[in-house]
Structure formats: C-alpha cells, structure tokens
Amino acid sequence: MVDGELTRREQLVAAAFGLVAEVGLEGLRLRRVAAEVGIDQSTIHYHVATKAELVEAVAQHAAAMLATTAPPPHLPPREALAAHLDALADLVATRPELFTVTAELDLRARRDPSVRAVLDRQEAGWREVLVGLFTALEPDGPAAARAELVIAAVKGVRLVPDLAPVVLAQLVAPTEETERAGGGRR
Template identity: 45%
Template sequence: MPATKTGSDRRQQLLKAAFDQIAENGFEGLRTRVVANAAGIDHSTVHHYFATKQDLIAAVVDYAVSRFRSGEPELDRPQVRLREHLELMARLMREQPKLFTVLSEIDLRAKRDPAIGAIVAERDQRWRATLTALFDQPGWHPSIAPGPAAALVIAAVKGSRFYADPADAAAALEQLLELLIPEGTLQ
C-alpha cells in the first residue's frame, strides 16, 4: 500500500505545479485548476492549502527567493559574502534558468498588480537591507555608497534575468563582481 501524502507534501506539489505553470505559460497561464490537476488533487482542495491565489503566488515567490539564501551576511568579510552571493546567482542562472523566468514574470506582473507588487516590494526590501548592511561595512572602495551600491546589485541581477542566454546573464553578474571587488582584493 503506497504511503499517503501529508498536507506538507501536497502543499509542495501545488507550489511546484504553480511554479512550473508560471515558468511555462506566464501569469496568464496560471490557473488553479491546472495547478491542482498537475498536483493530482481536486481543484476544490487547493484552497485547503492556499486560501487565495495571492497566497499561492506569495508561496511561489518565497520558494524562488529561498534558492538564493545562504545564511546571514558575514559582516567581518562583506566582500567574500557578496562574491558568494553573486556567484550563487550566476551559477543558478546557468543551471536553473526556469527559476529566473519565474522571477522575471513575477517582477513584470508586480508593476500591474498591486497585491503582487506588495509581495515583491517586501522581499526586495529585505534583499536591499541585507546588501546595504554588507556595503556599510569597512573594506569597500571609498566611492561606494551603501544604498546606491545595493540598488546597483539588485538592478543588475534583475536586469540580467532578461538575457535570452543564461550564460550571458551570468557573465554580466561576474563583470559586476569584478567592478565591485577587483581580482586580488580579497585575502
């Protein structure tokens, strides 16, 4: 007899199905009925796991963003931490382009949908705060201002997602790294 799925398993299946639908069809193709079918459950059951479609979208955003977390910033080695962060992003751009397709879809939709815009703004604010804390530490070139430098990194990452070739996107992030942390400046 096969093991029964737990609520957490079903929730993950729905989350993955929604992620895949956004990656393949954009937001216009995101239908809870299709998501439920892909997860192997009845459409009416989706609301037991996600009260609203917005809750499902917020969970997809959290799932996608969680791929980039690798712990708290090492404030005593901020350049190392930024290098690790951007190298992770560059690697994921090459290995998981679907992840960046979903994030791009979410960012584009956030401009037209206030509810999704609020979800994205809250996540971006946390990212900006983390980056600003890194740039606020000693060791950076004196011309680097923490807030604008954080905005530059975010703009570069978000902008590079629109390259058709993930390798080009990753190369853009690697170039940004070399501008912010020139070769040989880390011990």
C-alpha cells in the same frame, strides 16, 4: 508528513511555480495546478483559498530559493559579495525557471499589491545585505547606489542568462580596485 515529503500545499505551490515558468502567470489555471498534483479541482481550495493566494505563495517560494544565495557572514566583505554574486550566477545557470518566474512576478507586482508586498520584503532584506557589504568595503562610498546596481543587473541578466557570470563578476571588480587603493576595509 514523512520527512522529505511535501505537504499538499507545498505540492500545489511547486506545481504552480512550474506552470508559471512554463506558461506565465496569465496562463496559470487552478484546474491545471490541481491536475498536476493529482487532486480534484474542487479540493484545491482546502489548501489555497484563491488563485491570488497561490500566486503569493509562488512569490514566497521564489524568494526562499533566492535566499539560498545569501553571502556567508564569516567572509570578509569583498569575498562575501563575490560568493553571493557567484551563487546568483550559478542559480541563473542551473535554475533558469526561477528567473522566468521572478520576471513574471515583477510584472504582476506592478498591478498586484499583495505580490508587490512579498517582493518588497524580499528585496528589502537583499538591499540591506548589499548596502552593508558595500559600506564595509567603502565606508564613504555610494553603497545604496551600488546595491541598486546589483539588483538591476541581476534582474537584467535573467533575460540573457549566458551572460550572468561575466556581468555579475563585473560588479565585484570596482570593489577590488577600491581595496587596492586602500579605500576599503577587510
């Protein structure tokens, strides 16, 4: 592989990701994925054994894209949270297809344990980071509940992406009030 070139499997995952964004998981067909990449359908199984494996790979691809919004570790907690939420709002605006795909995956995960496992791993890491930030901001506060609120808000704004910046900014506001009152650490 030459630097910058995708492997055939990566091409298939990217094509499947695009198709899920366009037609949903129910409309995802291996024949169409193969055609998008320019290979014969009979050879797709050399790269992904099953459609379920391809869906899992799409879930991992989406999780990797979301991981790019991780808060910078060198920032104080409130600024790290604000940076993370700003990055998510930017991602909602610039990559709306990502949030279409994650909505599809969330629905599929309700009845597909392998997709649920991928999403659970991604959300567990995200939840841990958020709980750490909220705990640093307010040691005796409801860190786990606030983390769940962030996750729920992000999942909600993917349905109305234009509201993402306003909604996600509101999740930082309570931490600013706590800091002004002297309840949080910096």
